[in-house]
Amino acid sequence: MARKTVFIDFSKCIECRACEVACEREHSGMSFISVFEWQEMAAMALNCRHCEKAPCVEVCPTNALYRDKDGAVLLAPQKCIGCLMCGIVCPFGIPELDLINKIMGKCDLCAHRRAEGKLPACVETCPTDALIYGDFNEIVKKRREKFTEKTIELAKTAERIPLTGV
Template sequence: MARKTIFIDFSKCIECRACEVACEREHNGKSFINVFEWQEMAAMALNCRHCETAPCVEVCPTNALYRDKDGAVILAPQRCIGCLMCGIVCPFGIPELDLINKVMGKCDLCAQRRAEGKEPACAATCPTDALIFGDFDEIQRKRREKFTERAIEVAKKAEKISLLGV
C-alpha cells in the first residue's frame, strides 16, 4: 500500500498560515496544523505525520485509531475513550483532547476531500508549495532528482570557472 502523506519543505514556508485557515474551514473551526516560527529564522508547519509505524495506533486500547486505504491514521471518535495515550506516545504531540466531547482529535488528511479525489485543504491552499501531498516514496524520489540536477549544474559552473582560470 502506498503511504500518502504531506511532505513539508520548511525552506518554502513563509508563515502565512493559509494552511491553518484552510484546515479550520474543513474541520468546523479546528485546525489540525499549526505554523510556528523557529528561533526567528524559519517557519515550520507542524501536523500529524501519519507515521509508518504509528505509536498512537499501537497504543490505543480501543482501536479508535486505524489506517485508511491511503495509509492515513484516522480516529474513530465513537470508539475513543479519551484516555490520552495516543497524545502521550506521539513524538510530535499531535492528538489533542476535545474538552467538550471528551475524545481525542487529530488530522485525518481531509478524508472527505481525498474521497472526492482532492488534496488535503492545507496542501491545496499553500501558496508556496511548502506542503506537498502524495506518495512519500515518490515525493522523496522527485526531491533527490532535483537535488542531483542542481548539483550537476553547480559542478558544471565550477568547471567553467576553473577552465577560465578564475
C-alpha cells in the same frame, strides 16, 4: 499499500498560516496543522505525519485509531475514550484532547475531500506549494532527483569559473 502523506518543504513556507485557516474551515474550527517560527530563521508547518509504524495506533486501547486505504491514520470518535495515550506516545505531540467532547482529535488528511478526489485543504490552499500531498517514497525520490540535478549544475558552473589570484 502506498503511504500517502503531506510533505513539508520548509524552505518554501512563508508563515502565512493559510494552511491553518483552511484546516479550521474543513474541521469545524479545529486546526490540525500549526505553523511555527524557528529561531527567527525559518517557518515550519507541523502536522500529523501518519507514521509508517504509528505509535498512536499501536497504543490505542480501544482501536479508535486505524488506517484508511491511503495509509492515513484516522480516528473513530465513537470508539475514543479520551485516555490521552495517543498524544503521549506521538513523537510530534499531534493528537489533542477535544475538551468539549472529551475525545482526541487529529489530522485525517481531509478524508472527506480525498473521497471526492480532492487534495487535503492545507495542501490546496498553500500559496507557495510548501505542502505536497502524495506517496511518501515518491516525494522523497523526486526531491533527491531534484537535489542531484542542482548539485550537477553547480559542479558544471564551478568548472567554468576561472580561479584567479591563487
